[in-house]
Amino acid sequence: MTDTERTRRLPLARIGWAFLPIAVTAAVLAILPTVWFGDSPYTTSLAVQALVFASYGVGFNLIFGSTNQLFLCVGALAGVGGYGAGILANESTWPMAAGLAVGTASAAIVGGLLSWIAVRRSLGIIFTGIVTLVFSLGFANLLLGQRDLTGSETGLIVDGVPDDLADDSVGGYYLFAGLLVAFLIVFRLLQLSHVGWAFRALRDDEVAAELAGVNVSRYRIYAATLGSAMIGLTGALLAYSAGFISPATYSFDRVDVRVLVMVAFGGLGTLLGPVIGAGVFAVLDERLTASLELREVLYGVFVIAIFLFFRRGVVQAFVGLANRLLGRRTPLQLSRD
Amino acid sequence: MRAVVLDGIVLGLAFGLLGVGMTLVYGLGGVLNLAYGQIVVLAAIVISLLMEDGVATVQAAVVGVLAAAGVAVLLDLTLMRPVYREHGEERTLLGLLLTLGAAFVIGGLLAWRYPAGALYIFVGGDPISVIGVPMAVGSIWASGIALAVAAILLLFFGLTTFGRGVRSVIQDETGARLVGINPSFVRTVIFALSGALAGVVAIAQSMNGPLTVNAGFELTTFALIVTVVGGLGSVAGAFLAGVLLGVVNALSAHYIGQYITTIILLGAAALTILIRPRGLLGR
Numbered sequence: 164m165t166d167t168e169r170t171r172r173l174p175l176a177r178i179g180w181a182f183l184p185i186a187v188t189a190a191v192l193a194i195l196p197t198v199w200f201g202d203s204p205y206t207t208s209l210a211v212q213a214l215v216f217a218s219y220g221v222g223f224n225l226i227f228g229s230t231n232q233l234f235l236c237v238g239a240l241a242g243v244g245g246y247g248a249g250i251l252a253n254e255s256t257w258p259m260a261a262g263l264a265v266g267t268a269s270a271a272i273v274g275g276l277l278s279w280i281a282v283r284r285s286l287g288i289i290f291t292g293i294v295t296l297v298f299s300l301g302f303a304n305l306l307l308g309q310r311d312l313t314g315s316e317t318g319l320i321v322d323g324v325p326d327d328l329a330d331d332s333v334g335g336y337y338l339f340a341g342l343l344v345a346f347l348i349v350f351r352l353l354q355l356s357h358v359g360w361a362f363r364a365l366r367d368d369e370v371a372a373e374l375a376g377v378n379v380s381r382y383r384i385y386a387a388t389l390g391s392a393m394i395g396l397t398g399a400l401l402a403y404s405a406g407f408i409s410p411a412t413y414s415f416d417r418v419d420v421r422v423l424v425m426v427a428f429g430g431l432g433t434l435l436g437p438v439i440g441a442g443v444f445a446v447l448d449e450r451l452t453a454s455l456e457l458r459e460v461l462y463g464v465f466v467i468a469i470f471l472f473f474r475r476g477v478v479q480a481f482v483g484l485a486n487r488l489l490g491r492r493t494p495l496q497l498s499r500d
Numbered sequence: 501m502r503a504v505v506l507d508g509i510v511l512g513l514a515f516g517l518l519g520v521g522m523t524l525v526y527g528l529g530g531v532l533n534l535a536y537g538q539i540v541v542l543a544a545i546v547i548s549l550l551m552e553d554g555v556a557t558v559q560a561a562v563v564g565v566l567a568a569a570g571v572a573v574l575l576d577l578t579l580m581r582p583v584y585r586e587h588g589e590e591r592t593l594l595g596l597l598l599t600l601g602a603a604f605v606i607g608g609l610l611a612w613r614y615p616a617g618a619l620y621i622f623v624g625g626d627p628i629s630v631i632g633v634p635m636a637v638g639s640i641w642a643s644g645i646a647l648a649v650a651a652i653l654l655l656f657f658g659l660t661t662f663g664r665g666v667r668s669v670i671q672d673e674t675g676a677r678l679v680g681i682n683p684s685f686v687r688t689v690i691f692a693l694s695g696a697l698a699g700v701v702a703i704a705q706s707m708n709g710p711l712t713v714n715a716g717f718e719l720t721t722f723a724l725i726v727t728v729v730g731g732l733g734s735v736a737g738a739f740l741a742g743v744l745l746g747v748v749n750a751l752s753a754h755y756i757g758q759y760i761t762t763i764i765l766l767g768a769a770a771l772t773i774l775i776r777p778r779g780l781l782g783r
Contacts, residue, residue: 233593280774289532289592290773293728300721301766308759416717420604423597456612463604470597471582 192340204331213445214339220437221346222393228432229362230386233292238418239302241398244270248399249321270395278387282380318409330404512746513646516739519726521697527733531595535603537719543568543699544619565699572695620710638707725769731782
């Protein structure tokens with residue numbers, strides 16, 4: 164925190180507290196390989212997958228949780244990043260960093276455009292959802308159709324990847340852990356800045372926020388662009404790290420539904436919601452070796468249960484319960500929104 | 501060319517039939533039923549199981565339609581109750597998410613229990629010539645069913661008292677309540693009707709070709725596109741949009757290619773939302 168103005172508004176101690184959850188998360192992520200799975204490539208790849216989904220979740224949370232734009236195209240945005248990077252890696256000799264930059268920028272532009280359209284045509288939450296869903300399906304078809312570039316269903320092998328960053332190695336794990344922690348820091352910084360106030364205002368009451376001088380459209384587009392950039396970067400890194408991508412890697416039913424369930428489980432709009440959701444579902448995935456179809460049923464049950472009984476997230480419900488039992492009023496004001 | 505357009509109309513009538521069940525429920529309560537395709541699949545599986553056991557096709561079809569209607573009523577009486585307590589966007593969003601969950605539960609259970617489940621109702625007979633184009637008997641049957649359903653629905657909503665009651669709820673829920681209509685009861689009936697329509701979809705689709713257990717999501721997507729393009733809540737709009745999209749689909753699949761066709765259809769839906777969010781015949 165170098166911004167003196169901000170420090171004046173928020174006492175230093177409070178800022179410290181605000182970053183404590185991130186520090187704890189980082190510490191847990193750092194020691195996890197040594198205490199849990201260090202030598203098993205299978206478990207490592209599960210953990211990497213959880214980190215990837217948590218990173219998607221932070222981006223989605225920024226878009227949907229903070230500014231109420233239902234983007235049903237997380238998979239497609241990640242795919243824009245992933246295929247952008249992958250195709251560049253295969254068709255040119257540019258280094259990995261360039262591929263990541265191109266992938267991230269493409270996803271940010273696409274997400275920003277979608278949001279711009281939604282804002283300009285003042286589409287409600289539902290129509291935003293339908294338009295982005297339509298975009299997801301269209302993108303999936305584009306991947307299948309452009310056989311020469313994308314390899315269609317067969318997938319695309321992404322070259323030029325350092326071995327120690329592979330998605331079943333500890334190096335890959337730390338890569339994605341670092342990415343997640345970086346995203347969390349960005350998310351929290353946004354919350355502490357004037358952008359965070361604008362997000363909260365427009366999420367609580369759009370009209371009131373507009374009347375109070377918050378430029379709702381602009382903040383929506385900001386959130387969508389930044390969130391999409393995060394999702395695109397994650398997708399691009401995944402392409403390099405896994406060394407192989409196919410339409411299934413970024414498909415709607417594999418990515419979007421999971422992200423939605425995880426974020427909703429952890430609590431929409433909260434800092435650690437996506438992390439907790441991804442962690443819980445990773446453990447579930449490891450334990451439940453039942454068939455794919457039954458897992459689908461379970462996801463369905465979770466979606467229904469979460470939105471019927473825990474509209475603010477399961478974690479939030481437990482925190483609320485604990486506070487009521489201890490006779491406290493919610494002290495986690497900062498981490499809640 | 502004539503054959504392609506005719507194919508498109510056959511496909512379009514199937515699209516229209518698919519969209520009408522979703523559009524009715526949306527018009528009435530603001531719920532986009534994302535489990536719609538899975539209910540179609542459920543009906544198909546019920547019918548195919550009965551037919552395997554030697555039940556006559558017509559009886560099996562009736563039971564399938566009733567089963568789909570039953571599941572729809574079950575959804576309405578359980579999941580939809582909390583949804584209808586909300587209003588406006590909150591209601592639509594909650595409905596969307598809960599029916600998405602239901603879609604996964606129904607689809608997952610069916611795919612788990614009957615992984616190779618599929619329904620194909622074969623209608624025998626030589627192709628019949630329609631304006632000089634030979635058409636499979638199954639396609640003609642499917643189109644006939646769709647047209648009959650369209651006619652019955654339009655008559656029902658235009659002439660009967662209950663049909664008018666439904667339209668009054670679509671127009672204004674509070675107003676309907678004031679003149680003595682019970683919106684909750686109307687919604688349950690329409691949910692049942694929508695389920696029954698899903699059953700009819702299963703029958704009509706399987707006359708054109710096999711309907712497999714994994715078709716649910718795709719069916720929902722097409723129903724959603726038809727609903728959006730036709731105008732949410734409009735029966736005539738759903739069929740008009742269905743036929744338009746069907747013809748576009750057939751033409752572009754014939755002259756351009758299948759992947760591009762799907763993108764064109766999706767683009768049509770997106771464009772409709774952007775240019776005319778009410779849809780072709782929406783209010």
